Amino acid sequence: MLFIFPDVSSVADYVSDVLINTIKNKPDMVLGAATGGTMEPIYAHFIQQVRQQQVDVSRLVTFNLDEYVGLSAHHPKSYAAYMHQHLFQHLNFNTAKLYLPDGQAQNLEEHCFEYSTRVQHYGGINLQLLGVGGNGHIGFNEPGTSFDSRCHVVQLSEQTRIDNSRFFAENAIVPASAITMGIQDIMDADEVLLVATGISKSAIMAAYYQNDVTEAIPLTILKRHPSAKIILDEAAASLLPDSVRQCAVSLAT
Numbered sequence: 096m097l098f099i100f101p102d103v104s105s106v107a108d109y110v111s112d113v114l115i116n117t118i119k120n121k122p123d124m125v126l127g128a129a130t131g132g133t134m135e136p137i138y139a140h141f142i143q144q145v146r147q148q149q150v151d152v153s154r155l156v157t158f159n160l161d162e163y164v165g166l167s168a169h170h171p172k173s174y175a176a177y178m179h180q181h182l183f184q185h186l187n188f189n190t191a192k193l194y195l196p197d198g199q200a201q202n203l204e205e206h207c208f209e210y211s212t213r214v215q216h217y218g219g220i221n222l223q224l225l226g227v228g229g230n231g232h233i234g235f236n237e238p239g240t241s242f243d244s245r246c247h248v249v250q251l252s253e254q255t256r257i258d259n260s261r262f263f264a265e266n267a268i269v270p271a272s273a274i275t276m277g278i279q280d281i282m283d284a285d286e287v288l289l290v291a292t293g294i295s296k297s298a299i300m301a302a303y304y305q306n307d308v309t310e311a312i313p314l315t316i317l318k319r320h321p322s323a324k325i326i327l328d329e330a331a332a333s334l335l336p337d338s339v340r341q342c343a344v345s346l347a348t
């Protein structure tokens with residue numbers, strides 16, 4: 096299902112509405128959490144609405160998609176620090192139920208296996224938030240990643256390191272590798288919300304609709320997900336062909 100909103104703020108409103116409704120129906124739901132610039136306004140709206148509506152998030156379980164290898168949870172550029180800054184510290188979460196891959200795990204392969212297993216132990220992800228990289232990566236599953244993949248260590252592409260260098264002081268210190276939940280882990284989620292905003296995502300979103308499912312563009316796997324919502328602002332939707340735009344769900348009342 097495709098949704099196109101006029102701007103980032105209405106995207107964030109919609110996504111946090113879906114999230115809050117899911118939590119109200121299932122207070123111990125398992126949320127697949129994502130990071131990146133796209134998620135910042137979404138978490139900000141979510142925090143605001145949780146407070147306004149007095150939603151209890153203390154029973155929520157969260158699993159983050161990915162983490163840089165080599166960064167401790169206290170490193171300011173780690174995704175653990177991102178989650179703390181943009182979401183966790185603001186609400187009454189149970190910190191024992193907030194999981195992220197450990198970028199400093201002694202045995203990374205073993206850690207990845209345990210991470211996927213722990214997700215399954217909780218019964219899988221109920222709602223997976225997802226952003227997309229300019230090259231079509233989801234989580235840190237770079238082009239060419241097997242659709243069968245589970246949590247694993249990945250070498251980041253040069254493009255991804257350049258894209259993400261804006262969060263670091265200089266490109267040289269963007270880690271070369273990361274842990275990511277695999278594509279199969281993502282596809283196992285009951286529901287996926289893929290969010291893309293801004294003109295920099297317009298080409299990859301057009302590519303999503305113009306290509307068949309291919310490992311060369313990991314994002315395309317979502318065409319096979321039974322309950323994936325593609326949520327865009329006008330800028331990210333600006334290169335979509337008219338035939339695709341016409342299929343967008345209208346939420347106008």
Ligand code: GLP
Pocket residue numbers: 129130131132133134160161225226227228233234235255259
């Ligand atoms: C990063 C993250 C992804 C994220 C994507 C988009 O590399 N690993 O999980 O979805 O890139 O990031 P942004 O929202 O900053 O464009």
